[in-house]
Amino acid sequence: MANKGHGTVLSMTFWGVRGSAVMPGPTTLKYGGNTTCIELMAGRRRVIVDAGSGITNLGMAMREEPPGPIDILLTHLHHDHIEGLFFFAPMFTPGTEITLHCGNLGGESPEAGLRQCYSPPLFPLSFDDVPARVRFRGFKAGETLDLGGLAVRTHPLNHPGGATGYRIDHGGAAAAVLTDNEHTEPWPDPALVDFVAGADLVAYDAMWEQGEYPKYRGWGHSTPQMGAALVRAAGAKRLACIHHAPHCDDERLARIETEIAAISPGAFLAREGMRVALPATQ
Numbered sequence: 001m002a003n004k005g006h007g008t009v010l011s012m013t014f015w016g017v018r019g020s021a022v023m024p025g026p027t028t029l030k031y032g033g034n035t036t037c038i039e040l041m042a043g044r045r046r047v048i049v050d051a052g053s054g055i056t057n058l059g060m061a062m063r064e065e066p067p068g069p070i071d072i073l074l075t076h077l078h079h080d081h082i083e084g085l086f087f088f089a090p091m092f093t094p095g096t097e098i099t100l101h102c103g104n105l106g107g108e109s110p111e112a113g114l115r116q117c118y119s120p121p122l123f124p125l126s127f128d129d130v131p132a133r134v135r136f137r138g139f140k141a142g143e144t145l146d147l148g149g150l151a152v153r154t155h156p157l158n159h160p161g162g163a164t165g166y167r168i169d170h171g172g173a174a175a176a177v178l179t180d181n182e183h184t185e186p187w188p189d190p191a192l193v194d195f196v197a198g199a200d201l202v203a204y205d206a207m208w209e210q211g212e213y214p215k216y217r218g219w220g221h222s223t224p225q226m227g228a229a230l231v232r233a234a235g236a237k238r239l240a241c242i243h244h245a246p247h248c249d250d251e252r253l254a255r256i257e258t259e260i261a262a263i264s265p266g267a268f269l270a271r272e273g274m275r276v277a278l279p280a281t282q
Ligand SMILES: [Zn+2]
Pocket: 019, 020, 078, 080, 081, 180, 243
């Protein structure tokens, strides 16, 4: 699955792949129960997409690292994408600078929303109480971000309240994260096809099975089949399904994975802890 060899220019590590609710337990051991958090490494430059409960394990893995600037790109502020923020160890490391970016608030920064969630009586601490220096940055999805020389493209997604998709091109490889997103009519959306054109790996909100989707129309999520159609139309290489539904146990997810791999070569359902390394392809 993962190419851990030499020549890796870009990698994607899945620290949390569950959508909506944290689902630990014996029936989710294989795919994982933590909510969304994805780490992208462009060379030695780290970018974190979302701060769901999965960011806790990422923070633990970073404990031995010297403090440095950390960029967290939030797809949006729904709980399952921010609930791990204060359990992220670097938040408590003096000298750390954390910048929280968000693109679905009309250009406003995520500060007001996050402070609302992270202050008493909802939480014992606020951003002013932690040793890390936390910054907030708003942008409008569609802009290209410059993270210390690394360009990150962004794209608006179809979700209640909006959400932002991210794409990184580095050293001849490209990876994108699109969650949370409900497919639109017609599909694939031409603008989204352009956004992920030629990407080596596309992580896509595939929360519902195609058959159950009509029940959840308007909830802001999509299906593996719609992800496969997007990847195919965009000439992208590989689909990673993410944001697994809380009601899907390992057995059901394994069945869905077999089905999607049969129609989309190389497609898989992301598992917590999995790392996919991309070599330069150009
Ligand atoms: Zn979500």
